[in-house]
Amino acid sequence: MPSFDIVSEIDMHEVTNAVDQAKRDLGNRWDFKNVDADIEQDEKGLTISAPEDFQLEQLMDMLRMAFAKRNIDGRALAEDGESKAGKLVKQHLLLKQGIETDMAKKIVKLIKDAKLKVQASIQGDKVRVTGKKRDDLQTAIALLRETELDVPLQFNNFRD
Template identity: 85%
Template sequence: MPSFDIVSEIDMHEVTNAVDKAKKDLGNRWDFKNVDADIEIDDKGVTVSAEQEFQLEQLIDILRMAFASRDIDGRALSESGESKSGKLMKQHFVLKQGLETDMAKKIVKLIKDAKLKVQSSIQGDKVRVNGKKRDDLQTAIALLRETELEVPLQFNNFRD
C-alpha cells in the first residue's frame, strides 16, 4: 500500500550557510559601516542585533533573503521576542522544526474534510498518509501545497 510522510524539517547546515551569507552581506553594506550590528546562530535559533530599530528591520530582511536564496522557507523562522539591552536592540527567532500536535491534527482534518481515499495518522512529529493508489496520495500532496499553513511542509519517505 503506497504511503508517504508529512514532516516539517530544516537542514541546519543550510541554516548555518544562510546565516554566514547574511553576515557577509552585512559586512558589504555601506550603511552598516561602523555600526554595531550582528547576526548570531545558536542551537535554538537566530539572534539579530542592531543599534536602531530600522537597522534591525533591515538585518531581518537580509536574513530572510539569505534564507530564501538557500531554499529555506521563511515560515521556519518564528519571532520569539524583541529586547533592548544597553544601546543594542535584539530580535530572537526560533527555528520551527517538527509538527506540533495541533498542526498535525489540523493536517489530518484537512485531508479528511477533502474526502480523499486516503487514511492519515499522527506518528510522533510527522503525519503518515496511506492510500490504495498513488494518484490519491499525489492529490493529498497537492491539497496540502495549496493550503497556506504557518509551517513549511516536506513530503518524504514516499513508498509504492
C-alpha cells in the first residue's frame, strides 16, 4: 500500500548559515554601529540580545529574513522567554522540530474529517498516512498544505 510520512524537521546546517547571514547583516547596519547586540546559537535554539526592546524586534526581523532566504519556515522559531540581564534584553528562541502529540492528533482528526480514503496513524514524532491509491495520498497532502497549522510540515518517505 502506498504511504508517506508527515514530519516537521529543520536542516540545522541551513539554520547555522541563516544565523551567520543575520550576523553579517547586523555588522553592516548603521543603526547597530557601536551597539552591543548579538545572535547566539546553541543546540536547543537561538538567543538574541540587544540593549533595547525595539532593537530586539529588529534583530528578530533580520533573523526571520535570513531564515526566509534559506527556505526555512519562520514558524520553526518559538519564543521561549525574555529576560533582562544588566543592560541587555535577551530573547531565547526555540527551534521546533518534530510533531507534538496534540498537533499530531489534530492532523489525524483533520484527515479523518475530510473523509478521504486514507488512514493516518501517529508514530512517535511523525504521522504516517497510508491509502490504496496514490491519488488519495496526494489529496491528503493538498488538504494539509491548504490548512493553516502553526508548525511547518514536510512530506517524505513516499512509498508506492
